[in-house]
Amino acid sequence: MNEPTRTLLIVDDDPGIRGQLKWAFDDLECTLCADRPSAIKAVRKEAPAVVLLDLGLPPDTDGPSEGLSALRDILAASPDTKVIIMTGQKERSYALKSVSLGAYDFYEKPLDVDELRLIVRRALKLYDLEQDNRRLQLESQANAIPDLITASPKMKSIGDQIMRLAKTDVSVLIIGDSGTGKELLSRGVHSLSRRSKGPFIAINCAAIPENLLESELFGYERGAFTGAHKTTIGKIEQAHEGTLMLDEIGDLPLSLQAKLLRVLQEKTIERVGGRKQIAINFRMVCATNCDLEKAIAEGHFREDLYYRVGEAVVQVPPLRDRPEDALLIAHHFLDTWSHEQGLKNPGFAGDGLAAISHYHWPGNVRELQSRIKRALATANGRISAADLDLAESPDEQILTIKMARQRAELDSIQKAMAQTDGNISEAARLLDVSRPTLYQLLNEHGLR
Numbered sequence: 001m002n003e004p005t006r007t008l009l010i011v012d013d014d015p016g017i018r019g020q021l022k023w024a025f026d027d028l029e030c031t032l033c034a035d036r037p038s039a040i041k042a043v044r045k046e047a048p049a050v051v052l053l054d055l056g057l058p059p060d061t062d063g064p065s066e067g068l069s070a071l072r073d074i075l076a077a078s079p080d081t082k083v084i085i086m087t088g089q090k091e092r093s094y095a096l097k098s099v100s101l102g103a104y105d106f107y108e109k110p111l112d113v114d115e116l117r118l119i120v121r122r123a124l125k126l127y128d129l130e131q132d133n134r135r136l137q138l139e140s141q142a143n144a145i146p147d148l149i150t151a152s153p154k155m156k157s158i159g160d161q162i163m164r165l166a167k168t169d170v171s172v173l174i175i176g177d178s179g180t181g182k183e184l185l186s187r188g189v190h191s192l193s194r195r196s197k198g199p200f201i202a203i204n205c206a207a208i209p210e211n212l213l214e215s216e217l218f219g220y221e222r223g224a225f226t227g228a229h230k231t232t233i234g235k236i237e238q239a240h241e242g243t244l245m246l247d248e249i250g251d252l253p254l255s256l257q258a259k260l261l262r263v264l265q266e267k268t269i270e271r272v273g274g275r276k277q278i279a280i281n282f283r284m285v286c287a288t289n290c291d292l293e294k295a296i297a298e299g300h301f302r303e304d305l306y307y308r309v310g311e312a313v314v315q316v317p318p319l320r321d322r323p324e325d326a327l328l329i330a331h332h333f334l335d336t337w338s339h340e341q342g343l344k345n346p347g348f349a350g351d352g353l354a355a356i357s358h359y360h361w362p363g364n365v366r367e368l369q370s371r372i373k374r375a376l377a378t379a380n381g382r383i384s385a386a387d388l389d390l391a392e393s394p395d396e397q398i399l400t401i402k403m404a405r406q407r408a409e410l411d412s413i414q415k416a417m418a419q420t421d422g423n424i425s426e427a428a429r430l431l432d433v434s435r436p437t438l439y440q441l442l443n444e445h446g447l448r
């Protein structure tokens with residue numbers, strides 16, 4: 001396999017050092033710059049994998065100001081680039097500051113080429129890993145469920161299941177608590193199916209009074225009842241060539257259950273007050289948060305309809321059973337909404353992150369969305385547990401071993417990051433893991 005050519009940008013005002021470094025890295029494509037403006041130009045053009053940046057650049061060759069500004073500009077222009085800061089004795093104290101500004105690492109002169117090679121190799125490796133990771137994510141997102149954010153293995157396998165089902169025409173019953181993403185997954189069934197160019201029509205059976213539901217679903221002919229001034233097409237007919245989603249199917253009255261069953265068997269409908277049978281070609285997706293088997297046992301739901309709407313059944317776990325997801329989704333919405341509203345992303349405070357991962361989320365993703373939305377509107381700085389209106393301390397719920405381990409891991413990482421003021425190298429040392437491992441853990445916990 002051909003390795004992609006990766007560029008190393010060397011920024012130093014000393015021509016001797018530039019030459020020495022070019023020689024040391026002759027297996028990479030090196031670009032040499034002597035000052036900040038030319039370095040920024042090169043970064044914009046080449047987006048180098050790694051930059052070796054001297055802190056003492058002209059006009060401030062004896063201080064760090066120009067080098068630190070260059071660091072900021074480089075990372076703004078090319079956030080994936082790994083910047084290694086080179087300092088002289090005098091600027092040593094600025095090395096840590098550079099890392100807190102986003103530099104990958106620092107190196108104290110005088111140069112030891114072998115040592116520096118090692119650091120550059122590691123930076124390149126991380127750069128390559130991140131690029132591969134991003135490519136894989138994009139590839140899998142390209143055919144995944146639109147808008148579904150998840151790192152949970154359970155949800156990923158549900159996503160795979162939905163993708164497979166979407167290619168067929170079977171009816172799908174999605175079962176899960178309120179706010180877990182049942183409608184989002186139903187839309188996924190539609191948009192990944194051959195009906196995606198057709199309409200997606202959703203109707204919530206629980207939200208419409210029983211006496212109106214029939215005409216909403218089946219439509220009505222003019223004069224069918226008082227007030228029926230003109231013939232109106234119902235939701236089922238609107239879904240022709242597309243997908244009909246019946247949300248809260250468990251709330252469908254028994255009389256309509258019989259009618260729906262007929263529609264599903266015969267693929268035709270009759271509008272209220274009409275005599276004509278109208279052929280409809282649609283795919284059915286239903287969702288419910290109630291226990292349909294219990295409803296069947298109690299006589300509230302027809303068993304034959306249950307088998308008809310649930311040719312395939314998908315169970316969506318609540319957010320509390322997906323410990324990988326709450327922080328990831330929280331970060332996603334905070335990024336998206338602060339961007340949409342033209343606000344600087346305030347980020348989460350440590351206690352905010354802890355509260356999000358400890359809370360049991362009875363309202364699932366919808367509740368998470370509304371707490372973040374509210375906090376974004378009211379918080380003054382980083383979003384804390386109080387801004388989210390959540391308790392700081394974990395509740396007394398019993399955790400599975402897996403969740404307990406993940407929480408303990410998250411706690412340690414947060415403490416290490418707080419204690420080191422966000423310095424990855426230092427935090428990795430405290431946690432006794434390598435820096436790439438810490439990067440990976442930060443990603444997994446949605447902390448980056």
Ligand SMILES: Nc1ncnc2c1ncn2[C@@H]1O[C@H](COP(=O)(O)OP(=O)(O)OP(=O)(O)O)[C@@H](O)[C@H]1O
Nearest residue numbers: 147148149150177178179180181182183184365366
């Ligand atoms: N994994 C997820 N990633 C991103 N957004 C999500 C995810 N799950 C749910 N959402 C969002 O959360 C909100 C609630 O989801 P959705 O309406 O699909 O839930 P639901 O299970 O159908 O709820 P209900 O039973 O109350 O109708 C929506 O805005 C949806 O886009």
